[in-house]
Amino acid sequence: MPKAYVFTRYGGPDTEAFVDVDRPRPGPGQILIAVRAAGVNPVDWKLRTGFRRPGESGEPVFPLVFGSEASGVVEEVGEGVTGFAAGDEVFGNTAAGGYAQYALLPAEVAAHKPAAVPFTDAATLPVAAATAYDGLRQLDLPTGATVLVTGAGGGVGAAALQIARSFGLRVLGVASEGKKDFVESLGAVHVPSGPGWSERVRAAAPDGADGVYDLVGGEALREAAGLAADRAKLITAGAPGPDVEALGGARVRRARTAAVLDAVAELVVRGALDPHVTQTFPLERAAEALRTVEDGHARGKVVIEVAA
Known part of the structure; x- marks a missing residue:
């Protein structure tokens, strides 16, 4: 039977396990893929702890498969799906996890993978790159x-720096001193995080920032709000809506469309966006991949590869 890496209840790493699962069957509007790669993101372990995405409701049915994004080869399409056929190489957001040999993708948030983009790179685009875009x-x-x-040194941050540069923007990236070379390699002005970081931003941009993209939340969001020339140009993917709305800003509005996936994939093809996949793990080492992200030791993107 196919294998999947799951969590059996809310909690810590002790809730994780490999299990045998039935091969999924695509429902209306879904495609079934044989997974070739799955991106690993902070939201994966956060969901295991009981975190709910904004707007989510209902009770979970355990076990739940880890993973929010994947790439692979279409095995079967569900009722009403057009534009995809068995054998197509695709990537997208998962309907029920991606750390597995097979995964379901909603066709509306799936896209054809360009031949020039490896499966490992494509698997990182639906969450981090699409959020940045x-x-x-x-x-x-x-x-x-x-x-x-x-939060410029993380997955969304690194994508945001590159995409912003491709849009012709001047970019200031706040990240730890250890990520200075990385941030500068992406075309941004590095601002060391830590006490006094906002004053360092003011020194680099005396008139403030025309736009602020916060990926940290908390005190960093509040401090960043004071640097926005226009609070209507303050957005966050790192804090709840009420927190940023109280400051005059807004949460990032996710489009979650195939058009966005096509756009970020085209940036990769053009060389304007490098997903910076720095570590890959086979499926049987999914726990190690997840710990790398959960412990905060990842630099660039971590990807799980699934053998054909």
């Missing part, structure tokens, strides 16, 4: 404007 489109800054990105 959606946020920058929401800010809608003109060419030459300055955007400040907090």
Whole structure:
């Protein structure tokens, strides 16, 4: 039987396990893929602890398969699906987890993988890169404007720096001193995080930032709000809606469309976006991959590869 890496209840790593599962059957509007790669993201372990995405409701049915994004080869399509056929190489958001040999993707948030993009890179695009893209489109800054990105050394941050540069923006990236070279390699001005970081931003941008993309939340969001020339251009993917709305800003509005996936994949093809996959693990080492992200030791993107 196919294997999947799951959590059996809310809690810590002790809730995780490999289990045998039935091969999924695609429902209306879904496609079934043989997974070739699955991206590993902080939201994966956060969901295991009981975190709910905004708007989610209902009671979970355990076990739940880890993973929010995957790439692979179409095995079967569900009723009403057009534009996809068995054998197509695709990537997208998962309907019920991606750390598995097979996964279901909603066709509306799946896209054809360009031949020039490896499965490992494609598997990182639906969460981090698409979130970065959606946020920058929401800010809608003109060419030459300055955007400040907090949490610039993470997966979404690294994508945001590159996509912002491709939009013709000047980018300030707040990240630890240890990520200075990484942030600068992506075309951004590095601002060391830690006490006094906002003053360092003011020194680099005396008139403030035309837009602020926060990926940290908490005190960092509150401090970043004071750097926004216009609070309507303050957005966050790192804090709940009420927190940023109280400051005059908004949460990132996720489009979750195939068009966005096509757009970020095209940026990869053009060389404007490098997903920076720095570590890969086979499916049988999924726990190790997840710990790398959960412990905060990951630099760049971590991906689980699934043998054909």
